[in-house]
Amino acid sequence: EVQLVESGGGLVQPGGSLRLSCAASGFTFSSYVMSWVRQAPGKGLEWVSAISGIGDYTYYADSVKGRFTISRDNSRNTVDLQMNSLRAEDTAVYYCAKSAGLAVAFFDYWGQGTLVTVSS
Amino acid sequence: SYVLTQPPSVSVAPGKTARITCGGSNIGTKSVHWYQQKPGQAPVLVIHYDSDRPSGIPERLSGSNSGNTATLTISRVEAGDEADYYCQVWDSSSDHVVFGGGTKLTVL
Numbered sequence: 001e002v003q004l005v006e007s008g009g010g011l012v013q014p015g016g017s018l019r020l021s022c023a024a025s026g027f028t029f030s031s032y033v034m035s036w037v038r039q040a041p042g043k044g045l046e047w048v049s050a051i052s053g054i055g056d057y058t059y060y061a062d063s064v065k066g067r068f069t070i071s072r073d074n075s076r077n078t079v080d081l082q083m084n085s086l087r088a089e090d091t092a093v094y095y096c097a098k099s100a101g102l103a104v105a106f107f108d109y110w111g112q113g114t115l116v117t118v119s120s
Numbered sequence: 121s122y123v124l125t126q127p128p129s130v131s132v133a134p135g136k137t138a139r140i141t142c143g144g145s146n147i148g149t150k151s152v153h154w155y156q157q158k159p160g161q162a163p164v165l166v167i168h169y170d171s172d173r174p175s176g177i178p179e180r181l182s183g184s185n186s187g188n189t190a191t192l193t194i195s196r197v198e199a200g201d202e203a204d205y206y207c208q209v210w211d212s213s214s215d216h217v218v219f220g221g222g223t224k225l226t227v228l
Contacts, residue, residue, distance in 0.1 A: 045163065105168075
């Protein structure tokens with residue numbers, strides 16, 4: 001059974017940093033693109049970042065490029081999102097999502113999400 | 121950047137057919153994927169590659185894609201179909217995932 005479990009969310013001040021982690025199980029982790037998708041309170045889904053199976057390619061939404069960094073550890077089956085220079089508009093539930101293959105394409109499994117609140 | 125446009129809301133009576141559209145420039149040349157999200161829950165994939173259903177998704181849900189509009193059709197709508205629905209594509213020109221703004225389906 002595929003499981004994705006996010007952790008690391010919380011309250012952080014504007015300008016601060018936070019690191020999210022997603023622990024994956026139930027599939028051959030290194031064979032799949034992994035992504036982060038966020039949802040601000042009462043708003044729609046917004047893709048944040050993706051990373052290829054072996055970590056050689058990364059992709060970022062324009063809204064986070066230069067502030068967020070995605071990485072993965074295939075020995076531990078984890079994918080992380082380092083978030084720096086956080087802004088109020090980064091407040092959202094952050095979901096870890098698995099793509100169906102080696103391309104980003106679409107997301108066949110999602111975690112339950114972790115809430116990030118940026119506020120003073 | 122590529123934009124996907126969805127109606128904010130669609131209402132339908134139980135047993136009737138709901139159609140949720142997703143508009144985009146030449147979207148028919150892209151693969152469209154659909155997600156259902158109920159309150160407080162993570163999204164669930166309901167249609168991929170325009171019209172394919174993942175296992176466990178009822179046949180009442182179907183998808184189509186042509187020209188500038190992709191459509192998610194839900195036949196014989198049930199109360200349990202009430203949810204937000206999002207379309208999504210991969211924009212290869214920008215290497216970005218793009219989501220539509222979402223459509224809230226209300227079952228009357």
